[in-house]
Amino acid sequence: MKFSLENKSAVVTGGGSGIGKAICLALAEQGAIVHILELNKEIAEDTVTQIESMGSSAFVYCCNVAVQSEVIAAFEEIKTKGSIDILINNAGIAHIGNLENCKEEDLDRLYDVNIKGVYNCMYASIESLKKSSGVIVNMASIASSVGINDRFAYSMTKGAVLTMTYSVAKDYLADGIRCNCISPGRVHTPFVDGFINKNYPGREKEIFEKLSKTQPIGRMGKPEEVANLAVYLCSEEASFITGTNFPIDGGFVTLNGS
Structure with missing residues:
Protein backbone atom coordinates (compact mmCIF):
# COMPACT_ATOMS: atom_id res chain seq x y z
CA MET A 1 0.00 0.00 0.00
CA LYS A 2 1.39 3.40 -0.95
CA PHE A 3 1.91 5.92 1.86
CA SER A 4 1.75 3.17 4.46
CA LEU A 5 2.67 4.18 8.01
CA GLU A 6 2.13 0.71 9.44
CA ASN A 7 3.86 0.26 12.81
CA LYS A 8 5.02 3.88 12.85
CA SER A 9 4.52 5.94 16.01
CA ALA A 10 3.45 9.54 15.43
CA VAL A 11 3.18 12.45 17.85
CA VAL A 12 0.78 15.24 16.87
CA THR A 13 0.37 18.47 18.83
CA GLY A 14 -3.03 20.14 18.88
CA GLY A 15 -4.76 17.04 17.59
CA GLY A 16 -8.13 17.71 19.16
CA SER A 17 -9.70 19.78 16.41
CA GLY A 18 -9.32 21.31 12.96
CA ILE A 19 -6.22 20.49 10.94
CA GLY A 20 -4.61 18.61 13.83
CA LYS A 21 -7.57 16.27 14.19
CA ALA A 22 -7.65 15.62 10.46
CA ILE A 23 -3.92 14.79 10.53
CA CYS A 24 -4.40 12.35 13.41
CA LEU A 25 -7.20 10.54 11.57
CA ALA A 26 -5.25 10.40 8.32
CA LEU A 27 -2.13 9.02 10.02
CA ALA A 28 -4.18 6.37 11.79
CA GLU A 29 -5.92 5.43 8.54
CA GLN A 30 -2.47 4.61 7.13
CA GLY A 31 -1.66 2.41 10.11
CA ALA A 32 0.22 4.75 12.46
CA ILE A 33 -0.08 4.69 16.24
CA VAL A 34 -1.04 8.26 17.17
CA HIS A 35 -0.01 10.15 20.31
CA ILE A 36 -1.88 13.42 20.76
CA LEU A 37 -0.51 16.30 22.81
CA GLU A 38 -3.40 18.59 23.65
CA LEU A 39 -3.92 21.37 26.20
CA ASN A 40 -7.57 20.37 26.54
CA LYS A 41 -7.53 16.61 26.93
CA GLU A 42 -11.31 16.30 26.64
CA ILE A 43 -11.52 17.61 23.07
CA ALA A 44 -8.91 15.08 21.96
CA GLU A 45 -10.88 12.15 23.35
CA ASP A 46 -13.24 12.31 20.36
CA THR A 47 -10.26 12.00 18.02
CA VAL A 48 -9.11 8.93 19.97
CA THR A 49 -12.58 7.40 19.78
CA GLN A 50 -12.68 7.84 16.01
CA ILE A 51 -9.21 6.35 15.61
CA GLU A 52 -10.09 3.35 17.77
CA SER A 53 -13.22 2.79 15.67
CA MET A 54 -10.85 2.27 12.71
CA GLY A 55 -9.09 -0.47 14.64
CA SER A 56 -6.01 1.70 15.27
CA SER A 57 -4.45 2.93 18.50
CA ALA A 58 -4.27 6.45 19.91
CA PHE A 59 -3.34 8.07 23.21
CA VAL A 60 -3.84 11.55 24.66
CA TYR A 61 -1.44 13.50 26.88
CA CYS A 62 -2.56 16.69 28.59
CA CYS A 63 0.27 19.07 27.77
CA ASN A 64 0.95 22.77 27.30
CA VAL A 65 3.54 22.83 24.52
CA ALA A 66 4.80 26.19 25.80
CA VAL A 67 6.02 24.57 29.04
CA GLN A 68 9.17 22.53 28.45
CA SER A 69 8.85 20.41 31.60
CA GLU A 70 5.35 19.28 30.54
CA VAL A 71 6.54 18.49 27.03
CA ILE A 72 9.51 16.46 28.23
CA ALA A 73 7.29 14.54 30.66
CA ALA A 74 4.82 13.73 27.87
CA PHE A 75 7.55 12.50 25.55
CA GLU A 76 9.08 10.37 28.31
CA GLU A 77 5.70 8.69 28.73
CA ILE A 78 5.35 8.20 24.98
CA LYS A 79 8.79 6.57 24.83
CA THR A 80 7.69 3.91 27.33
CA LYS A 81 5.24 2.73 24.63
CA GLY A 82 7.87 2.37 21.90
CA SER A 83 9.76 4.39 19.31
CA ILE A 84 8.95 7.87 18.03
CA ASP A 85 9.03 7.90 14.24
CA ILE A 86 7.05 11.02 13.34
CA LEU A 87 6.55 14.43 14.93
CA ILE A 88 3.87 16.80 13.64
CA ASN A 89 4.12 20.27 15.20
CA ASN A 90 0.60 21.48 14.53
CA ALA A 91 -0.42 23.35 17.70
CA GLY A 92 -0.62 27.09 17.20
CA ILE A 93 -2.56 30.23 18.03
CA ALA A 94 -3.43 33.35 16.06
CA HIS A 95 -3.47 37.10 16.58
CA ILE A 96 -5.05 39.77 14.40
CA GLY A 97 -3.46 43.20 14.32
CA ASN A 98 -0.61 45.27 12.96
CA LEU A 99 2.45 46.45 14.93
CA GLU A 100 0.50 49.14 16.78
CA ASN A 101 -2.23 46.68 17.74
CA CYS A 102 0.22 44.10 19.09
CA LYS A 103 0.85 44.45 22.81
CA GLU A 104 3.84 42.91 24.52
CA GLU A 105 1.66 40.23 26.10
CA ASP A 106 0.25 39.34 22.68
CA LEU A 107 3.75 38.89 21.27
CA ASP A 108 4.84 36.80 24.26
CA ARG A 109 1.74 34.60 24.06
CA LEU A 110 2.28 33.82 20.38
CA TYR A 111 6.00 33.29 20.85
CA ASP A 112 5.38 30.81 23.68
CA VAL A 113 3.07 28.56 21.66
CA ASN A 114 4.03 29.02 18.02
CA ILE A 115 7.81 29.22 18.38
CA LYS A 116 8.78 27.87 21.78
CA GLY A 117 6.18 25.11 21.51
CA VAL A 118 7.71 23.87 18.25
CA TYR A 119 11.20 24.10 19.74
CA ASN A 120 10.14 22.25 22.90
CA CYS A 121 8.68 19.31 20.98
CA MET A 122 11.63 18.99 18.62
CA TYR A 123 14.03 19.28 21.54
CA ALA A 124 12.21 16.61 23.55
CA SER A 125 11.99 14.16 20.64
CA ILE A 126 15.22 14.62 18.72
CA GLU A 127 17.17 11.80 20.36
CA SER A 128 14.34 9.36 19.65
CA LEU A 129 14.00 10.62 16.07
CA LYS A 130 17.73 10.14 15.53
CA LYS A 131 17.36 6.48 16.53
CA SER A 132 14.46 5.91 14.14
CA SER A 133 15.70 8.19 11.32
CA GLY A 134 12.37 9.87 11.79
CA VAL A 135 10.34 12.62 10.18
CA ILE A 136 9.36 16.08 11.40
CA VAL A 137 6.58 18.10 9.81
CA ASN A 138 6.07 21.64 11.11
CA MET A 139 2.94 23.65 10.43
CA ALA A 140 4.02 27.02 9.08
CA SER A 141 1.77 29.33 7.05
CA ILE A 142 1.61 31.39 3.90
CA ALA A 143 2.33 34.22 6.37
CA SER A 144 5.83 32.73 6.67
CA SER A 145 6.59 33.82 3.13
CA VAL A 146 4.39 36.75 2.10
CA GLY A 147 3.02 39.87 3.76
CA ILE A 148 -0.56 39.63 5.02
CA ASN A 149 -2.50 42.56 6.45
CA ASP A 150 -2.89 42.71 10.23
CA ARG A 151 -0.88 39.59 10.99
CA PHE A 152 2.27 41.13 12.51
CA ALA A 153 2.82 38.78 15.47
CA TYR A 154 1.44 35.71 13.74
CA SER A 155 3.67 36.25 10.70
CA MET A 156 6.68 36.68 12.97
CA THR A 157 6.09 33.33 14.63
CA LYS A 158 5.36 31.42 11.43
CA GLY A 159 8.45 32.88 9.78
CA ALA A 160 10.40 31.40 12.67
CA VAL A 161 8.78 28.00 12.13
CA LEU A 162 9.91 28.08 8.51
CA THR A 163 13.52 28.91 9.35
CA MET A 164 13.63 26.41 12.24
CA THR A 165 12.55 23.80 9.71
CA TYR A 166 15.43 24.67 7.40
CA SER A 167 17.92 24.63 10.26
CA VAL A 168 16.86 21.24 11.65
CA ALA A 169 16.77 19.71 8.17
CA LYS A 170 20.34 20.85 7.59
CA ASP A 171 21.73 19.88 11.00
CA TYR A 172 20.31 16.35 11.06
CA LEU A 173 20.93 15.13 7.51
CA ALA A 174 23.57 12.70 8.77
CA ASP A 175 21.05 11.22 11.22
CA GLY A 176 18.58 10.43 8.47
CA ILE A 177 15.97 12.82 9.85
CA ARG A 178 13.78 14.57 7.29
CA CYS A 179 12.26 17.90 8.33
CA ASN A 180 9.76 19.79 6.19
CA CYS A 181 6.98 22.27 6.75
CA ILE A 182 3.50 22.85 5.39
CA SER A 183 2.22 26.39 4.75
CA PRO A 184 -1.58 26.41 4.54
CA GLY A 185 -3.62 29.29 3.22
CA ARG A 186 -7.05 29.85 4.72
CA VAL A 187 -8.52 26.49 5.77
CA GLY A 221 -8.96 24.56 1.93
CA LYS A 222 -10.22 21.52 3.80
CA PRO A 223 -8.42 20.12 6.88
CA GLU A 224 -8.34 16.73 5.13
CA GLU A 225 -6.38 18.19 2.23
CA VAL A 226 -3.66 19.44 4.57
CA ALA A 227 -3.72 16.09 6.37
CA ASN A 228 -3.17 14.19 3.12
CA LEU A 229 -0.09 16.28 2.40
CA ALA A 230 1.22 15.56 5.90
CA VAL A 231 0.73 11.82 5.37
CA TYR A 232 2.69 11.97 2.13
CA LEU A 233 5.59 13.84 3.76
CA CYS A 234 5.73 11.26 6.54
CA SER A 235 5.75 8.30 4.17
CA GLU A 236 8.58 6.49 2.43
CA GLU A 237 7.28 7.85 -0.87
CA ALA A 238 8.64 11.25 0.26
CA SER A 239 12.05 9.88 1.30
CA PHE A 240 13.89 12.24 -1.08
CA ILE A 241 12.28 15.38 0.38
CA THR A 242 13.75 17.41 3.23
CA GLY A 243 14.26 21.07 4.05
CA THR A 244 11.28 22.09 1.94
CA ASN A 245 8.28 24.34 2.48
CA PHE A 246 5.00 23.13 0.93
CA PRO A 247 2.35 25.82 0.33
CA ILE A 248 -1.20 24.46 0.20
CA ASP A 249 -3.11 27.64 -0.42
CA GLY A 250 -5.29 27.53 -3.52
CA GLY A 251 -2.69 29.54 -5.39
CA PHE A 252 -2.52 32.42 -2.89
CA VAL A 253 1.25 32.91 -2.83
CA THR A 254 1.95 32.60 -6.53
CA LEU A 255 -1.25 33.68 -8.26
CA ASN A 256 -2.67 36.58 -6.25
CA GLY A 257 -0.65 39.11 -8.19
CA SER A 258 -1.45 37.68 -11.62
Missing part, protein backbone atom coordinates in the same frame (compact mmCIF):
# COMPACT_ATOMS: atom_id res chain seq x y z
CA HIS A 188 -12.15 26.04 6.81
CA THR A 189 -11.97 24.98 10.45
CA PRO A 190 -14.11 25.62 13.54
CA PHE A 191 -11.69 28.49 14.33
CA VAL A 192 -12.71 30.30 11.13
CA ASP A 193 -16.41 29.82 11.85
CA GLY A 194 -15.95 31.08 15.40
CA PHE A 195 -14.00 34.12 14.21
CA ILE A 196 -16.72 35.06 11.70
CA ASN A 197 -19.56 34.51 14.17
CA LYS A 198 -17.86 36.62 16.83
CA ASN A 199 -16.75 39.53 14.67
CA TYR A 200 -19.43 39.68 11.96
CA PRO A 201 -22.80 38.75 13.52
CA GLY A 202 -25.54 38.77 10.90
CA ARG A 203 -23.02 38.85 8.05
CA GLU A 204 -21.68 35.30 8.37
CA LYS A 205 -22.50 34.16 4.82
CA GLU A 206 -21.16 37.35 3.23
CA ILE A 207 -17.87 37.26 5.14
CA PHE A 208 -17.40 33.52 4.57
CA GLU A 209 -17.72 34.03 0.82
CA LYS A 210 -15.36 37.03 0.91
CA LEU A 211 -12.70 35.08 2.81
CA SER A 212 -13.14 32.09 0.52
CA LYS A 213 -12.47 34.22 -2.56
CA THR A 214 -9.13 35.49 -1.23
CA GLN A 215 -7.78 32.16 -2.51
CA PRO A 216 -7.45 32.32 -6.31
CA ILE A 217 -8.96 28.83 -6.56
CA GLY A 218 -12.17 30.33 -5.12
CA ARG A 219 -12.62 28.45 -1.87
CA MET A 220 -10.99 27.68 1.46
Whole structure:
Protein backbone atom coordinates (compact mmCIF):
# COMPACT_ATOMS: atom_id res chain seq x y z
CA MET A 1 0.00 0.00 0.00
CA LYS A 2 1.39 3.40 -0.95
CA PHE A 3 1.91 5.92 1.86
CA SER A 4 1.75 3.17 4.46
CA LEU A 5 2.67 4.18 8.01
CA GLU A 6 2.13 0.71 9.44
CA ASN A 7 3.86 0.26 12.81
CA LYS A 8 5.02 3.88 12.85
CA SER A 9 4.52 5.94 16.01
CA ALA A 10 3.45 9.54 15.43
CA VAL A 11 3.18 12.45 17.85
CA VAL A 12 0.78 15.24 16.87
CA THR A 13 0.37 18.47 18.83
CA GLY A 14 -3.03 20.14 18.88
CA GLY A 15 -4.76 17.04 17.59
CA GLY A 16 -8.13 17.71 19.16
CA SER A 17 -9.70 19.78 16.41
CA GLY A 18 -9.32 21.31 12.96
CA ILE A 19 -6.22 20.49 10.94
CA GLY A 20 -4.61 18.61 13.83
CA LYS A 21 -7.57 16.27 14.19
CA ALA A 22 -7.65 15.62 10.46
CA ILE A 23 -3.92 14.79 10.53
CA CYS A 24 -4.40 12.35 13.41
CA LEU A 25 -7.20 10.54 11.57
CA ALA A 26 -5.25 10.40 8.32
CA LEU A 27 -2.13 9.02 10.02
CA ALA A 28 -4.18 6.37 11.79
CA GLU A 29 -5.92 5.43 8.54
CA GLN A 30 -2.47 4.61 7.13
CA GLY A 31 -1.66 2.41 10.11
CA ALA A 32 0.22 4.75 12.46
CA ILE A 33 -0.08 4.69 16.24
CA VAL A 34 -1.04 8.26 17.17
CA HIS A 35 -0.01 10.15 20.31
CA ILE A 36 -1.88 13.42 20.76
CA LEU A 37 -0.51 16.30 22.81
CA GLU A 38 -3.40 18.59 23.65
CA LEU A 39 -3.92 21.37 26.20
CA ASN A 40 -7.57 20.37 26.54
CA LYS A 41 -7.53 16.61 26.93
CA GLU A 42 -11.31 16.30 26.64
CA ILE A 43 -11.52 17.61 23.07
CA ALA A 44 -8.91 15.08 21.96
CA GLU A 45 -10.88 12.15 23.35
CA ASP A 46 -13.24 12.31 20.36
CA THR A 47 -10.26 12.00 18.02
CA VAL A 48 -9.11 8.93 19.97
CA THR A 49 -12.58 7.40 19.78
CA GLN A 50 -12.68 7.84 16.01
CA ILE A 51 -9.21 6.35 15.61
CA GLU A 52 -10.09 3.35 17.77
CA SER A 53 -13.22 2.79 15.67
CA MET A 54 -10.85 2.27 12.71
CA GLY A 55 -9.09 -0.47 14.64
CA SER A 56 -6.01 1.70 15.27
CA SER A 57 -4.45 2.93 18.50
CA ALA A 58 -4.27 6.45 19.91
CA PHE A 59 -3.34 8.07 23.21
CA VAL A 60 -3.84 11.55 24.66
CA TYR A 61 -1.44 13.50 26.88
CA CYS A 62 -2.56 16.69 28.59
CA CYS A 63 0.27 19.07 27.77
CA ASN A 64 0.95 22.77 27.30
CA VAL A 65 3.54 22.83 24.52
CA ALA A 66 4.80 26.19 25.80
CA VAL A 67 6.02 24.57 29.04
CA GLN A 68 9.17 22.53 28.45
CA SER A 69 8.85 20.41 31.60
CA GLU A 70 5.35 19.28 30.54
CA VAL A 71 6.54 18.49 27.03
CA ILE A 72 9.51 16.46 28.23
CA ALA A 73 7.29 14.54 30.66
CA ALA A 74 4.82 13.73 27.87
CA PHE A 75 7.55 12.50 25.55
CA GLU A 76 9.08 10.37 28.31
CA GLU A 77 5.70 8.69 28.73
CA ILE A 78 5.35 8.20 24.98
CA LYS A 79 8.79 6.57 24.83
CA THR A 80 7.69 3.91 27.33
CA LYS A 81 5.24 2.73 24.63
CA GLY A 82 7.87 2.37 21.90
CA SER A 83 9.76 4.39 19.31
CA ILE A 84 8.95 7.87 18.03
CA ASP A 85 9.03 7.90 14.24
CA ILE A 86 7.05 11.02 13.34
CA LEU A 87 6.55 14.43 14.93
CA ILE A 88 3.87 16.80 13.64
CA ASN A 89 4.12 20.27 15.20
CA ASN A 90 0.60 21.48 14.53
CA ALA A 91 -0.42 23.35 17.70
CA GLY A 92 -0.62 27.09 17.20
CA ILE A 93 -2.56 30.23 18.03
CA ALA A 94 -3.43 33.35 16.06
CA HIS A 95 -3.47 37.10 16.58
CA ILE A 96 -5.05 39.77 14.40
CA GLY A 97 -3.46 43.20 14.32
CA ASN A 98 -0.61 45.27 12.96
CA LEU A 99 2.45 46.45 14.93
CA GLU A 100 0.50 49.14 16.78
CA ASN A 101 -2.23 46.68 17.74
CA CYS A 102 0.22 44.10 19.09
CA LYS A 103 0.85 44.45 22.81
CA GLU A 104 3.84 42.91 24.52
CA GLU A 105 1.66 40.23 26.10
CA ASP A 106 0.25 39.34 22.68
CA LEU A 107 3.75 38.89 21.27
CA ASP A 108 4.84 36.80 24.26
CA ARG A 109 1.74 34.60 24.06
CA LEU A 110 2.28 33.82 20.38
CA TYR A 111 6.00 33.29 20.85
CA ASP A 112 5.38 30.81 23.68
CA VAL A 113 3.07 28.56 21.66
CA ASN A 114 4.03 29.02 18.02
CA ILE A 115 7.81 29.22 18.38
CA LYS A 116 8.78 27.87 21.78
CA GLY A 117 6.18 25.11 21.51
CA VAL A 118 7.71 23.87 18.25
CA TYR A 119 11.20 24.10 19.74
CA ASN A 120 10.14 22.25 22.90
CA CYS A 121 8.68 19.31 20.98
CA MET A 122 11.63 18.99 18.62
CA TYR A 123 14.03 19.28 21.54
CA ALA A 124 12.21 16.61 23.55
CA SER A 125 11.99 14.16 20.64
CA ILE A 126 15.22 14.62 18.72
CA GLU A 127 17.17 11.80 20.36
CA SER A 128 14.34 9.36 19.65
CA LEU A 129 14.00 10.62 16.07
CA LYS A 130 17.73 10.14 15.53
CA LYS A 131 17.36 6.48 16.53
CA SER A 132 14.46 5.91 14.14
CA SER A 133 15.70 8.19 11.32
CA GLY A 134 12.37 9.87 11.79
CA VAL A 135 10.34 12.62 10.18
CA ILE A 136 9.36 16.08 11.40
CA VAL A 137 6.58 18.10 9.81
CA ASN A 138 6.07 21.64 11.11
CA MET A 139 2.94 23.65 10.43
CA ALA A 140 4.02 27.02 9.08
CA SER A 141 1.77 29.33 7.05
CA ILE A 142 1.61 31.39 3.90
CA ALA A 143 2.33 34.22 6.37
CA SER A 144 5.83 32.73 6.67
CA SER A 145 6.59 33.82 3.13
CA VAL A 146 4.39 36.75 2.10
CA GLY A 147 3.02 39.87 3.76
CA ILE A 148 -0.56 39.63 5.02
CA ASN A 149 -2.50 42.56 6.45
CA ASP A 150 -2.89 42.71 10.23
CA ARG A 151 -0.88 39.59 10.99
CA PHE A 152 2.27 41.13 12.51
CA ALA A 153 2.82 38.78 15.47
CA TYR A 154 1.44 35.71 13.74
CA SER A 155 3.67 36.25 10.70
CA MET A 156 6.68 36.68 12.97
CA THR A 157 6.09 33.33 14.63
CA LYS A 158 5.36 31.42 11.43
CA GLY A 159 8.45 32.88 9.78
CA ALA A 160 10.40 31.40 12.67
CA VAL A 161 8.78 28.00 12.13
CA LEU A 162 9.91 28.08 8.51
CA THR A 163 13.52 28.91 9.35
CA MET A 164 13.63 26.41 12.24
CA THR A 165 12.55 23.80 9.71
CA TYR A 166 15.43 24.67 7.40
CA SER A 167 17.92 24.63 10.26
CA VAL A 168 16.86 21.24 11.65
CA ALA A 169 16.77 19.71 8.17
CA LYS A 170 20.34 20.85 7.59
CA ASP A 171 21.73 19.88 11.00
CA TYR A 172 20.31 16.35 11.06
CA LEU A 173 20.93 15.13 7.51
CA ALA A 174 23.57 12.70 8.77
CA ASP A 175 21.05 11.22 11.22
CA GLY A 176 18.58 10.43 8.47
CA ILE A 177 15.97 12.82 9.85
CA ARG A 178 13.78 14.57 7.29
CA CYS A 179 12.26 17.90 8.33
CA ASN A 180 9.76 19.79 6.19
CA CYS A 181 6.98 22.27 6.75
CA ILE A 182 3.50 22.85 5.39
CA SER A 183 2.22 26.39 4.75
CA PRO A 184 -1.58 26.41 4.54
CA GLY A 185 -3.62 29.29 3.22
CA ARG A 186 -7.05 29.85 4.72
CA VAL A 187 -8.52 26.49 5.77
CA HIS A 188 -12.15 26.04 6.81
CA THR A 189 -11.97 24.98 10.45
CA PRO A 190 -14.11 25.62 13.54
CA PHE A 191 -11.69 28.49 14.33
CA VAL A 192 -12.71 30.30 11.13
CA ASP A 193 -16.41 29.82 11.85
CA GLY A 194 -15.95 31.08 15.40
CA PHE A 195 -14.00 34.12 14.21
CA ILE A 196 -16.72 35.06 11.70
CA ASN A 197 -19.56 34.51 14.17
CA LYS A 198 -17.86 36.62 16.83
CA ASN A 199 -16.75 39.53 14.67
CA TYR A 200 -19.43 39.68 11.96
CA PRO A 201 -22.80 38.75 13.52
CA GLY A 202 -25.54 38.77 10.90
CA ARG A 203 -23.02 38.85 8.05
CA GLU A 204 -21.68 35.30 8.37
CA LYS A 205 -22.50 34.16 4.82
CA GLU A 206 -21.16 37.35 3.23
CA ILE A 207 -17.87 37.26 5.14
CA PHE A 208 -17.40 33.52 4.57
CA GLU A 209 -17.72 34.03 0.82
CA LYS A 210 -15.36 37.03 0.91
CA LEU A 211 -12.70 35.08 2.81
CA SER A 212 -13.14 32.09 0.52
CA LYS A 213 -12.47 34.22 -2.56
CA THR A 214 -9.13 35.49 -1.23
CA GLN A 215 -7.78 32.16 -2.51
CA PRO A 216 -7.45 32.32 -6.31
CA ILE A 217 -8.96 28.83 -6.56
CA GLY A 218 -12.17 30.33 -5.12
CA ARG A 219 -12.62 28.45 -1.87
CA MET A 220 -10.99 27.68 1.46
CA GLY A 221 -8.96 24.56 1.93
CA LYS A 222 -10.22 21.52 3.80
CA PRO A 223 -8.42 20.12 6.88
CA GLU A 224 -8.34 16.73 5.13
CA GLU A 225 -6.38 18.19 2.23
CA VAL A 226 -3.66 19.44 4.57
CA ALA A 227 -3.72 16.09 6.37
CA ASN A 228 -3.17 14.19 3.12
CA LEU A 229 -0.09 16.28 2.40
CA ALA A 230 1.22 15.56 5.90
CA VAL A 231 0.73 11.82 5.37
CA TYR A 232 2.69 11.97 2.13
CA LEU A 233 5.59 13.84 3.76
CA CYS A 234 5.73 11.26 6.54
CA SER A 235 5.75 8.30 4.17
CA GLU A 236 8.58 6.49 2.43
CA GLU A 237 7.28 7.85 -0.87
CA ALA A 238 8.64 11.25 0.26
CA SER A 239 12.05 9.88 1.30
CA PHE A 240 13.89 12.24 -1.08
CA ILE A 241 12.28 15.38 0.38
CA THR A 242 13.75 17.41 3.23
CA GLY A 243 14.26 21.07 4.05
CA THR A 244 11.28 22.09 1.94
CA ASN A 245 8.28 24.34 2.48
CA PHE A 246 5.00 23.13 0.93
CA PRO A 247 2.35 25.82 0.33
CA ILE A 248 -1.20 24.46 0.20
CA ASP A 249 -3.11 27.64 -0.42
CA GLY A 250 -5.29 27.53 -3.52
CA GLY A 251 -2.69 29.54 -5.39
CA PHE A 252 -2.52 32.42 -2.89
CA VAL A 253 1.25 32.91 -2.83
CA THR A 254 1.95 32.60 -6.53
CA LEU A 255 -1.25 33.68 -8.26
CA ASN A 256 -2.67 36.58 -6.25
CA GLY A 257 -0.65 39.11 -8.19
CA SER A 258 -1.45 37.68 -11.62
